[in-house]
Amino acid sequence: MPQMMRTRVCMKGETMCLAIPAKVTEKADDGLATVDILGVKRGISLDLTPQAQVGDYVLVHAGFAIEVIDEATAQETIDLIREFPDLIDEDMSVASSGTEEPVRSPLMVLAAELADAGETAVR
Numbered sequence: 001m002p003q004m005m006r007t008r009v010c011m012k013g014e015t016m017c018l019a020i021p022a023k024v025t026e027k028a029d030d031g032l033a034t035v036d037i038l039g040v041k042r043g044i045s046l047d048l049t050p051q052a053q054v055g056d057y058v059l060v061h062a063g064f065a066i067e068v069i070d071e072a073t074a075q076e077t078i079d080l081i082r083e084f085p086d087l088i089d090e091d092m093s094v095a096s097s098g099t100e101e102p103v104r105s106p107l108m109v110l111a112a113e114l115a116d117a118g119e120t121a122v123r
Contacts, residue, residue, distance in 0.1 A: 018061070019059035019060060019061040019066055019067075020037055020038075020059070020060050020061075020077075020081070021037075021057055021058070021059055021060075021069060021073070021074035021077045021078055022035035022036060022037040022042070022044070022057065022058055022059075022060045022065075023035060023036045023055070023056070023057050023074070024046075024052055024053065024054050024055065024056050024057075024058060024065075025041070025054065026054065027046065027052070027053065027054050031045060031046050031047050031050065032044070032045055032046065033045075033046050033052070033065070035058065035060060035065075037060065038078065038081065038082075042060070043063075044058075044060055044063055044064060044065055045063060045064045045065070046058075046065050047064065048064050048065060048066055049065040049066065049067065049068050051068060052065055052068050056068050057069050057070065057071055057073070057074035
């Protein structure tokens with residue numbers, strides 16, 4: 001099974017995990033599914049959301065679909081995620097002003113992990 005997507009944001013020494021919206025593209029009989037997360041195909045478990053069907057949107061956390069959501073909610077969240085590069089530019093200019101070494105904010109860490117996930121996409 002492909003590597004699961006895990007998105008972590010470090011905040012003041014703690015780790016916060018986020019759920020990312022994904023569209024179910026294939027469903028197997030064994031409780032596993034393939035989803036599309038921002039154009040990246042991932043294998044996930046539907047053990048917590050057995051009612052999810054092909055075409056549904058789910059929130060994925062640590063390789064598990066944890067909730068079935070409507071398309072409008074999924075799209076709203078995806079649109080926000082796509083704004084990350086602009087937010088990082090703003091965040092970077094604030095975080096690095098007056099320091100020798102840029103500070104990596106939680107938003108920058110999240111965007112980097114999402115970019116890494118795209119490099120290991122299952123096609």
